[in-house]
Amino acid sequence: TCLWKKETNTLDVAEVESRIKALCQQFPHGITDQVIQNDMPHLEPQQRAMAINKLLSLGQLDLLRNSSGLLYRMKDIQSTSKMKGSDNQEKLVYQVIEDAGNKGIWSRDIRFKSNLPLTEVNKILKNLESKKLIKAVKSVAVSFKILNVKMQRCEVSPLTRRWTFDQDFESEFVEVLNQQCFKFLQSKAEAARDNKQSPMVQRNSSFATSHEVWKYICELGISKVDLSMDDIETILNTLIYDGKVEMTVIAAKEGTVGSVDGTPCGLCPVFDDCHEGGEISPSNCIYMAEWLDF
Amino acid sequence: MTSQGVRLCSLLLREHFGEVVEKVGTHLLRGGAQNLRTIIHETGISLDLVKKSLCVLVQHGACVFSSGRKGPGSPTEYRTSCDWILRILRYPRYIYTAKTLYGDTGELIIEELLQRGHLTMSSTVKTVADRLTQNMEEGCCMDYNEVSSAFAKLVETHFLQRCPSMVGPGTTASATPATPATTGTPAVPHITLVGRGKRQLCGEDGEDQRNTKKAKTDSQTHGDEGICWQVNFERFHLHFRDQAIISAVANKLDQTSSEIVRTMLRMSEVTTSPTAAYTKPLSANEIFRSLPTSYNIPRPILDQYLTLLVDDPMEFVGKSGESGGGMYVVNLHRALANLARATLESVVQERFGSRSARIFRLLLRKRHLEQKQVEDFAMIPAKEAKDMLYTLLSENLVQLQEIPKTPDFAPSRTFYLYTVNQLPTARMLLQNCYKTVGNLIERRLFESKESKRLLEKSQRIEAILASLQASGAEPEQLTEVEEMITATEKQQLEALRLHINKLDSAENQVDESIFLIESYVTSTMSAY
Numbered sequence: 001t002c003l004w005k006k007e008t009n010t011l012d013v014a015e016v017e018s019r020i021k022a023l024c025q026q027f028p029h030g031i032t033d034q035v036i037q038n039d040m041p042h043l044e045p046q047q048r049a050m051a052i053n054k055l056l057s058l059g060q061l062d063l064l065r066n067s068s069g070l071l072y073r074m075k076d077i078q079s080t081s082k083m084k085g086s087d088n089q090e091k092l093v094y095q096v097i098e099d100a101g102n103k104g105i106w107s108r109d110i111r112f113k114s115n116l117p118l119t120e121v122n123k124i125l126k127n128l129e130s131k132k133l134i135k136a137v138k139s140v141a142v143s144f145k146i147l148n149v150k151m152q153r154c155e156v157s158p159l160t161r162r163w164t165f166d167q168d169f170e171s172e173f174v175e176v177l178n179q180q181c182f183k184f185l186q187s188k189a190e191a192a193r194d195n196k197q198s199p200m201v202q203r204n205s206s207f208a209t210s211h212e213v214w215k216y217i218c219e220l221g222i223s224k225v226d227l228s229m230d231d232i233e234t235i236l237n238t239l240i241y242d243g244k245v246e247m248t249v250i251a252a253k254e255g256t257v258g259s260v261d262g263t264p265c266g267l268c269p270v271f272d273d274c275h276e277g278g279e280i281s282p283s284n285c286i287y288m289a290e291w292l293d294f
Numbered sequence: 295m296t297s298q299g300v301r302l303c304s305l306l307l308r309e310h311f312g313e314v315v316e317k318v319g320t321h322l323l324r325g326g327a328q329n330l331r332t333i334i335h336e337t338g339i340s341l342d343l344v345k346k347s348l349c350v351l352v353q354h355g356a357c358v359f360s361s362g363r364k365g366p367g368s369p370t371e372y373r374t375s376c377d378w379i380l381r382i383l384r385y386p387r388y389i390y391t392a393k394t395l396y397g398d399t400g401e402l403i404i405e406e407l408l409q410r411g412h413l414t415m416s417s418t419v420k421t422v423a424d425r426l427t428q429n430m431e432e433g434c435c436m437d438y439n440e441v442s443s444a445f446a447k448l449v450e451t452h453f454l455q456r457c458p459s460m461v462g463p464g465t466t467a468s469a470t471p472a473t474p475a476t477t478g479t480p481a482v483p484h485i486t487l488v489g490r491g492k493r494q495l496c497g498e499d500g501e502d503q504r505n506t507k508k509a510k511t512d513s514q515t516h517g518d519e520g521i522c523w524q525v526n527f528e529r530f531h532l533h534f535r536d537q538a539i540i541s542a543v544a545n546k547l548d549q550t551s552s553e554i555v556r557t558m559l560r561m562s563e564v565t566t567s568p569t570a571a572y573t574k575p576l577s578a579n580e581i582f583r584s585l586p587t588s589y590n591i592p593r594p595i596l597d598q599y600l601t602l603l604v605d606d607p608m609e610f611v612g613k614s615g616e617s618g619g620g621m622y623v624v625n626l627h628r629a630l631a632n633l634a635r636a637t638l639e640s641v642v643q644e645r646f647g648s649r650s651a652r653i654f655r656l657l658l659r660k661r662h663l664e665q666k667q668v669e670d671f672a673m674i675p676a677k678e679a680k681d682m683l684y685t686l687l688s689e690n691l692v693q694l695q696e697i698p699k700t701p702d703f704a705p706s707r708t709f710y711l712y713t714v715n716q717l718p719t720a721r722m723l724l725q726n727c728y729k730t731v732g733n734l735i736e737r738r739l740f741e742s743k744e745s746k747r748l749l750e751k752s753q754r755i756e757a758i759l760a761s762l763q764a765s766g767a768e769p770e771q772l773t774e775v776e777e778m779i780t781a782t783e784k785q786q787l788e789a790l791r792l793h794i795n796k797l798d799s800a801e802n803q804v805d806e807s808i809f810l811i812e813s814y815v816t817s818t819m820s821a822y
Contacts, residue, residue: 174673238673241656242648263800265730266644274733282733283740292793 016043016051021060021074030064030071059091089116093124097134104137177217177227177235178242184216185239264291295323295376298728303379305735310382311350314339318347319374322357327373329362348372353411355381355524377812381527383731383805388530392453399444402426404453404525412457412522415445452529457522528568535813539629542636543603543610550591551599555610557584558624569820571627577618608632627817634720634814637807641723642691649674650682654691654714662695662711683712691719717818724811731804738797745790752787755779 023031023039036048052072055061064071096113097105111121128134214232264287265271274280282288300323308316321337322328328336334344351357356378362368385408393401402422407413419441426436448454536559544552561584562573582596591599600622603611609628615621635658643651652672657663663671669679686692697709742749758775779787 234673237671238652241652241659241672263730263734263804265726265733266641271726271729274729276736282736285733285737288733288737292796293789 013047013051013054016040016047017055020051020055020072024061024072024074028074030062030066030073032069032071034069036072062095089114089120090124090127092116093121094128094133097128174235174238178238180217180220181213181232181235182239184213264288296725296728298725298732299376299380300324302383302728302732302735303376305732306379306382309735309739311347314343315347315350318344319351319356319379322351322372322374323376323379327360327363327371329369329371331369333372350411355411355527380808383801384809386802387534387805388525388527391530391533392448396444396447398426399441400448403441403445403448407454407523407525412524414519414522415442418523419445449523452526454523455526455529457524531809531813532563532568534809535626535630538633538810539610539624539626542608542629542633546608547602547606550589551603553586553589554581554591554596554599554603555624557581557586558611558622560584562624566626569817571817571821572612572614572623572625575614575621575623578620578622579618581622582619627821630810630814630817631716633810635716637810638716638719638723642686646682646685649678650686653679653682654686657692657712657714658716662713664709664711668712687712690722717815720811720815724808724815727804727808727811731801731808734797734801734804738794741790741793741797745786748783748786748790751783752779 019040020031020036023035027035033048037043040048052061055072056063060074062073064073092114093110093116096110100109107121107125110125111118114121116124125134125136129136211229213236214227214229217227217232264285265274268274268285268287270280274282274285276282300320303323304316304320307319311319317337317339318333321333325332325336330341330344330348333339333348334341337344339347348357348359351372351374352359357372357374359370359372362371388408389401389405392404396403399422402425403418406418406421419438423436423438423441426441427434430436445454536556539559540552540556543555558573558576558581561576561580566573578597578600581600582593585591585596597620600611600613600620604613604622609625609632612623612625613620614623639651639655639658642654649672653668653674656668656672660667660671665680665683668683669676672679674682683692687694692712692714695711695713696703697711698704699707699709755775755778759772762771762775
């Protein structure tokens with residue numbers, strides 16, 4: 001019995017720590033107290049707690065909670081180096097944001113999770129942002145809430161957030177998708193027309209369900225992120241508002257009626273100021289002169 | 295009588311009838327119905343000239359007279375309207391339509407009638423035959439009968455109508471002209487006109503003059519004295535409207551559908567009143583029987599096409615019942631509204647770009663939207679969307695509707711909704727079109743005035759050339775005369791000719807838009 005006690009006493013703190021770290025590396029998903037106990041059965045709970053605390057404060061270990069109790073996980077070196085200059089509160093906030101994963105987290109939720117007052121949280125968020133560790137992303141639907149996510153590609157599934165990668169619509173991306181959808185529908189309509197069957201069959205086969213369009217776009221692979229059916233439908237809606245496409249597909253635009261656009265007056269920026277005998281008049285109109293000589 | 299409308303009317307009157315008529319006409323436009331004494335007094339033109347101007351205006355259907363306001367016995371009042379005078383802009387289109395429907399004969403008949411206003415059948419036939427004979431080869435002549443039959447066809451299809459019979463000058467009390475008979479086919483008078491067109495010989499000038507004098511003093515009566523004919527503008531307008539609908543269907547769907555719609559419209563030509571919102575219901579059986587056989591459309595295919603037409607979002611054709619294989623109507627008002635809407639959209643697109651057009655169409659569809667919703671639906675970044683909306687708002691194409699949450703209209707507690715009202719926007723666009731056409735006409739006159747000296751010189755030289763050729767001059771003399779115009783001057787003349795042609799065709803193009811929007815506005819107003 002004496003020997004026993006001695007053995008536990010001789011267990012160095014450093015050894016315990018390195019042992020725990022080795023265990024963590026062995027089980028990357030995290031280890032529980034139980035695992036450590038099983039490995040070092042002679043380790044007293046107090047010592048264990050001390051070692052774990054030391055590792056935590058050094059920032060080499062992550063403390064997580066799951067349904068069955070506490071989990072300790074190895075922190076990757078990269079992230080430890082990131083937080084070198086920050087203090088505990090910042091570390092805490094950063095931890096909270098990191099836990100939210102790619103979805104990001106509302107600032108209000110950060111406040112709840114970290115139990116810090118609002119002003120503190122805002123200050124910390126600003127600090128972290130200046131250190132480029134987190135990124136604020138405005139959501140389209142609710143502009144007064146600020147979303148904080150890590151510097152990573154945005155999460156794909158919520159429609160509103162996909163279009164707001166750079167705090168704005170990815171307008172070029174939208175345009176490209178717009179054109180691709182239109183081309184697809186157009187080619188379908190042409191194929192249907194060349195088919196020369198009865199008109200009802202023609203029309204029905206020139207339809208493309210949003211599912212088909214979605215499949216086509218996915219197969220094209222022009223989009224790095226995955227798009228859902230809803231997103232494709234919003235794109236199709238913009239095509240409708242462009243008058244190019246209907247809920248049922250029409251390949252040609254409706255008859256473009258002869259309009260004022262044939263003349264320069266239709267595009268003239270000073271149309272309202274133009275009077276005969278005035279400074280701007282049809283007689284001395286430079287746009288007309290250009291148009292006539294065209 | 296908007297200011298732009300009046301400006302355009304005065305330009306048209308000046309170009310076609312001269313300055314005196316322009317003054318009288320503009321005065322009537324601005325002042326409403328007036329009697330003779332007021333017109334003389336306010337325009338300062340002599341009685342004689344005013345009378346002649348009024349005659350010209352009445353002759354061409356631009357002015358009507360009626361008994362005075364103070365009851366019978368008060369002097370007659372004269373009244374004109376922008377619409378009637380603006381028809382002058384459309385004369386080329388009427389002539390062209392007549393040409394496509396009835397060939398050269400029809401074209402010349404309509405041209406004569408448009409030039410003269412009212413004319414008897416016999417004089418028309420004679421003049422047209424002479425003109426046609428002029429253009430034919432040597433030895434051929436245009437028979438009067440052919441021209442008469444063309445004339446009769448025009449009357450049958452209502453393109454020409456009888457002038458309302460004027461009561462004699464003594465009975466000024468009931469001097470209101472009777473409205474021309476619109477129902478039934480007015481009987482074409484049986485005229486005793488036998489003969490052929492006379493070719494006008496290109497002889498010496500003296501002989502020409504003698505010929506024309508002879509025509510004037512030709513006192514032969516042909517049995518139709520006092521029966522004058524005029525062009526039925528309304529009928530032409532209905533035809534244009536039908537054309538627009540058919541071509542829209544052809545563009546949107548396909549050729550066969552447009553043929554079906556054309557058949558339906560043809561069948562309802564005589565049974566539908568001009569201001570009707572729908573044609574009379576036609577059963578599918580009737581349509582099938584009336585289809586042109588060259589298309590060879592079997593019955594079930596026809597049914598399918600009709601169903602497609604009915605389902606189309608443009609709502610050209612509607613189904614009104616099931617009897618007789620399905621009763622179908624052409625929705626005239628809705629078709630016009632859609633065409634006007636397409637015109638508005640294309641104007642916005644040309645002027646402001648396709649993204650603004652997207653916003654415009656979005657607002658037309660969804661009626662009222664908040665700023666945020668516009669950005670979301672149109673998928674345009676917020677800053678740009680805001681910019682475009684404000685531009686459209688400043689041009690009055692888009693209106694803002696405030697819906698307050700609290701009675702004090704505080705900005706933070708009010709909904710601001712953007713909306714597009716099609717009818718007022720269409721009216722505004724119509725005014726812009728009038729102004730544009732006015733600008734084009736002015737530019738044309740300006741260009742001609744600038745090169746007046748050059749034009750006169752070229753005309754003189756042409757006259758000299760013609761007379762030299764007629765008197766048999768040698769080629770050297772001709773070339774000598776031709777060289778009096780330098781090369782640069784020839785270039786200038788050519789450029790001038792191109793400019794004027796371009797301006798002319800642009801006027802016609804804008805007139806097409808004017809016609810569409812006017813029809814839409816009239817049909818919407820008559821629905822209320």
